[in-house]
Amino acid sequence: MSDDHGLVEMEPTPGEKLAAIFKQREVRVATAWGVLVTAIFFVIGGWIYPSWMPTAMSTDMKSIERLIVIFTWISAPVCGIVLGFSIYTFLHRHKGDTPPADGPGFRTNSLVVGLWVIVSSALCLVAVVYGLIEMNSASAATAEHKKNAMVVEVTGSQWAWSFNYPEQGVQSHELMLPINRPVEFKIISVDVNHSFWPVQLGVKVDANRLQTTVIDTTPNKLGDIDVKCAELCGLYHAYMETSGKVMSADDFNTWVTAHQGGHTA
Amino acid sequence: MSGDTRFHVHHDAPIQVGRRERLGVRLLIVADGAFVFGMIFSYFYLRNLNANNGWIPEGGHTLSAMSGWVSVFPLIIAAITHRIAMKSGNAFKNIAPITFVVLLVGLYLQWKQLAHMPFQVDGEAEGEKIFGFEGAYASSWVLIAGANMFHYILGAFVALGVALRSRRNDLNAVLEFWRQRTVGSWLTWIAISGIACAITTSII
Amino acid sequence: MTTLDHHASVRPVPNPSKSLITKLNMGTGLVVGVIFALATYYGLGGDSAGVFENYNRTLLATMFMWSIGFMVGIGAFIGPFRWLVGKDLTDEEQLYLAGDGQGIKRYFKYCTDHKVVGIQYMVGVMALLGVGGTMAMMIRTNLIQPGSKFVGPTIYNSLVGLHGITMIIAMIIVVTGPFGNFIMPIMIGAADMAFPRLNALSWWVLFTAIPVLCSAWFLGGIPTGWTAYAPLSIQAGPGMNAFIATIIIFAVSTAVAGANITATVVAMRAKGMKWNRVPIFVVGATMSVALAIPAFPTFMVSMIMTGLDRSYATTFFDANLGGSGWLYAHLFWIMGHPEVYVILIPGVAVLMEIAPVFVRKPLFSYNAAIAGFAGITGLSILVWAHHMYMSGWMPMLNGPFMVTTEMISVPTGLIFLVILGTLWRGRPWMKLPMLGVYAFLWNFLIGGITGLYLSDVPADNYLHGSMYVTAHFHYTLMGAALTGALAGLAYWFPKMTGRMLNERAGYISFWLVQIGFQVLFLGMFIAGAEGQPRRVADYSVNFATSDLISSIGAYMIGLGMIVLLWAVIHSWRHGKIAPMNPWGSKTLEWTVPYPVPLVNFDTPPVVTSDPYGYGKAGN
Incomplete structure (x- = not known):
């Protein structure tokens, strides 16, 4: 027992081990590659998705954009580690028609495996927690808006969307929404499943046959909306789209008055 | 190399072969178990x-809980008679046919039940007879009964197999014993799955 | 069950006394199958049945009877029948079934030799990939510019569905079919599979599904995509029956093959091959097929329900009468999510097997590799509803499913660790199989990270159902799993054909495919992020650039695959004769000559260590 105890004391601490690992030249070179890759992904992640995605016209869409950027940043170090070490070994490849000499025979390294599991779990946890927080704030917004939300009944059918505004008594084939007023979509399908996707609003839910689903959002920017179907629904699925507009409250009222009485736009 | 080599069939130790076969059947039971799970899941989901x-x-229409259990009793009896037959050693060949007959009776009952379901909605379209089912309960019932029937057919096949084989003297006794155990695994499983299905259909 | 053994002396001509089995082959199978099918079709009234349900019933019955008839005709039921009456197959008959001394003919028979089955699977997979790939080219040609000018929406929708299901079936068997059957038993030192007749059964049952699937073309196609969501699938035309029958037949084949491979690995390993000495490829392939055993039956249930709804007017998926499309989605994805790992894990396991050989180092942390596979396998059955975040079935459960889904990133991370650790401080020998390892690292990294966005509920609000999803799963299934399978092809080609794969053509094909792949799916990621829904025959002008980029990439892949096909065919016939162990590997399959003897080993091997003993002495 006492002998063992003496040996244990001779063992370097994990910190010292780590320091020793980083003293090796190859680790430093690979790490440098990793840092470079991380930096590239970090910079690219900040702008490519926002530049690809359409204008955000609701808080939901804005938070999706932010979330995707942050997830890219979380992933950047993962890319750095994987690609940094891959690039290093790729640059030290063996050429020729005969196999290279045997490399070092190490079979595992509990410190590295342990660190890897801890770091990847931590990154995973960050992603999970961040996602849950975003979901939570979306649910809170839903609860808050419940009272004063404007209801729009959305009906999907092969292959068109139609919108009914019960409060205003208007039916339409275009999605017209007033700015800054919470809106609650009640979605149903009369034939097969569709998926209601007002692209710039950052919400989506299936239109199920004879089952109502509900989503809500608050448009906060004036402009045009594309409404699409995101679930294969038969022959003209690709053409099951319509346009819409987020307009000022006055414009919306004008539109309502013009279309009251069951006329479709 | 292999051109001048004489091949002949080498028999692994019967106990090894028997164990391997039982493992294979148990793996297929896992697959069948997932199938039964899918049906029961669907029943309760739709309910x-x-x-x-x-x-x-x-x-x-609804069916009484008893209708589900009637077609399960033969499965349970068959599993028990098979077990008794195996315990009885040399008398296996005399008891095993009972298992087969019980399963045949069950198969007949199940068939009769399927053919006389009260759920059908008959109709006619374009001069042809068509029919449909009343609703999700009826549909789920029919599917479960159909799966039970499939179990009966496979059960009867293997029960007949071991019964016939037990009457031959030219087969390896150890291997045949293991095959009876393997068949026992299947008969026990279809009885368990039948009970699970009957419990399911008892809850309307 | 028995295995075959051989001793040195004179080979007799196998003559199983004019038994019926000597007269049956693929030809008799086709004849009996067609007779069964025609008798069923016309017996049930043919196409005179005007009512939707009745016609569907006729078609489904015809397809199943074709399959059963083929199996009768090729002699699949002789074994079970002989077992039933107690007259087991004689030794001579078993030798005959194993194809002893029958040359090329055994590939067209109900042959129980696992090496024959492996080659049958390989040719079958190549045919399926070729058909699916051609459809992919047609899809991309239609999308090369807005307007759907090439095929139009009807054919396009069918192409999407048939491309999907063809590729899914091909990818499920792409590794465990050819390599799992040909290589794996040798790798564990077994003389054959545990159940050789079931092995033949699994291949030929699968074979009967191929004409059934093709018949969809002539019955109006599959308008539902490979997911075949109800109620669209209930509404669909007669081509849908082909889909249903294909899946049910395929599920039978998968269950049989899965039980067979699992039992083989559990019960037939060589003496001394303890669980911690089993090659990682064998572990991965076994976990994959073992996961498939419980996964596919739920798909079968959903397809039986679809078939019943369509042909007997049950109401499983009719919301008007208590049914629900959500039920279909559940059953489908309870199978569907494990299924993507059924595809992925064998591909990864191939690369883990390859890496140590070409880096001349032990596999880094064998235990972490097992933990990675086991973690993925275990979690994969708890994540199915992440495909249904936006279906509205129960939004309150989106959170829990998000947690389980993102947890998969931890065992997935272990896979990267194992491969990186194996490469680290080695000097990788850049042969074709090794290039696959690097391609995998990049592709699976992109596939994994984009999966992270999709697993997140808020982000999925935007990305679900868009081209982004399509790009993501192609990165994992094609970029990772198919890359692994192709690396495996380059690696085991010498053992399976006795010849080396043409290297120059292999490199050309590799780079064409991999670069084309990046171009194609980069374009598709952009299209998805811009808001283009998936499975659309047409799109608006603002997606034109990204779709054009995608189509260019697709043609590069197509060209690369043609080069590969040429390389395989040419090398198979005229390639350089391969030495017994061209890569200097330590696994058992490289200790047997080509052609591999009927029972694989002269003397059963005894294993004393795992196959990764590369590297300098000490730790």
């Missing part, structure tokens, strides 16, 4: 969803 009150639509 609890009750979309548009269509689980049992207005005026729809």
Whole structure:
């Protein structure tokens, strides 16, 4: 027992081990590659998705954009580690028609495996927690808006969307929404499943046959909306789209008055 | 190399072969178990969803819980007689046919039940006879009964097999014993799955 | 069951006394199958049945009877029948079934030799990939510019569905079919599979599914995509029956093959091959097929329900009468999510097997590799509803499913660790199989990270159902799993054909495919992020650039695959004769000559260590 105890004391601490690992030249070179890759992904992640995605016209869409950027940043170090070490070994490849000499025979390294599991779990946890927080704030917004939300009944059918505004008594084939007023979509399908996707609003839910689903959002920017179907629904699925507009409250009222009485736009 | 080599069939130790076969059958039972799970899951999912009150639509028929159990009893009896037969050693060949007959009776009962379901809605279209089912409850019932029937057919096949084989003297006794155990695994499983299905259909 | 053994002396001509089995082959199978099918079709009234349900019933019955008839005709039921009456197959008959001394003919028979089955699977997979790939080219040609000018929406929708299901079936068997059957038993030192007749059964049952699937073309196609969501699938035309029958037949084949491979690995390993000495490829392939055993039956249930709804007017998926499309989605994805790992894990396991050989180092942390596979396998059955975040079935459960889904990133991370650790401080020998390892690292990294966005509920609000999803799963299934399978092809080609794969053509094909792949799916990621829904025959002008980029990439892949096909065919016939162990590997399959003897080993091997003993002495 006492002998063992003496040996244990001779063992370097994990910190010292780590320091020793980083003293090796190859680790430093690979790490440098990793840092470079991380930096590239970090910079690219900040702008490519926002530049690809359409204008955000609701808080939901804005938070999706932010979330995707942050997830890219979380992933950047993962890319750095994987690609940094891959690039290093790729640059030290063996050429020729005969196999290279045997490399070092190490079979595992509990410190590295342990660190890897801890770091990847931590990154995973960050992603999970961040996602849950975003979901939570979306649910809170839903609860808050419940009272004063404007209801729009959305009906999907092969292959068109139609919108009914019960409060205003208007039916339409275009999605017209007033700015800054919470809106609650009640979605149903009369034939097969569709998926209601007002692209710039950052919400989506299936239109199920004879089952109502509900989503809500608050448009906060004036402009045009594309409404699409995101679930294969038969022959003209690709053409099951319509346009819409987020307009000022006055414009919306004008539109309502013009279309009251069951006329479709 | 292999051109001048004489091949002949080498028999692994019967106990090894028997164990291997039972493992294979048990793995297939896992697959069948997932199938039964899928049916039971569907039954309860549709029951609890009750979309548009269509689980049992207005005026729809139901079957008593007993109807489910009647077609399960033969499965249970068969599993037990098979077990008794195996315990009885040399008398196996005399008891095993009973197992087969019990399964045949069960198969007949199950067939009769399927053919006389009260759920059918008959109709006619374009001069042809068509029929449909009342609702989700009826549909789920029919599927479960159909799966039970499939179990009966396979059970009867293997029960007949071991019964016939037990009457031959030219077969390896150890291997045959293991095959009876393997068949026992299947018969026990279809009895368990039958009970699970009967419990399911007892809950309307 | 028995295995075959051989001793040195004179080979007799196998003559199983004019038994019926000597007269049956693929030809008799086709004849009996067609007779059964025609008798069923016309017996049930043919296409005179005007009512939707009745016609569907006729078609489904015809397809199943074709399959059963083929199996009768090729002699699949002789074994079970002989077992039933107690007259087991004689030794001579078993030798005959194993194809002893029958040359090329045994590939067209109900042959129980696992090496024959492996080659049958390989040719079958190549045919399926070729058909699916051609459809992919047609899809991309239609999308090369807005307007759907090439095929139009009807054919396009069918192409999407048939491309999907063809590729899914091909990818499920792409590794465990050819390599799992040909290589794996030798790798564990077994003389054959545990159940050789079931092995033949699994291949030929699968074979009967191919004409059934093709018949969809002539019955109006599959308008539902490979997911075949109800109620669209209930509404669909007669081609849908082909889909249903294909899946049910395929599920039978998968269950049989899965039980067979698992039992083989559990019960037939060589003496001394303890669980911690089993090659990682064998572990991965076994976990994959073992996961498939419980996964596919739920798909079968959903397809039987679809078939019943369509042909007997049950109401499983009719929301008007208590049914629900959500039920279909559940059953489908309870199978569907494990299924993507059934595809992925064998591909990864191939690369883990390859890496140590070409880096001349032990596999880094064998235990972490097992933990990675086991973690993925275990979690994969708890994540199915992440495909249904936006279906509205129960939004309150999106959170829990998000947690389980993102947890998969931890065992997935272990896979990267194992491969990186194996490469680290080695000097990788850049042969074709090794290039696959690097391609995998990049592709699976992109596939994994984009999966992270999709697993997140808020982000999925935007990305679900868009081209982004399509790009993501192609990165994992094609970029990772198919890359692994192709690396495996380059690696085991010498053992399976006795010849080396043409290297120059292999490199050309590799780079064409991999670069084309990046171009194609980069374009598709952009299209998805811009808001283009998936499975659309047409799109608006603002997606034109990204779709054009995608189509260019697709043609590069197509060209690369043609080069590969040429390389395989040419090398198979005229390639350089391969030495017994061209890569200097330590696994058992490289200790047997080509052609591999009927029972694989002269003397059963005894294993004393794992196959990764590369590297300098000490730790």
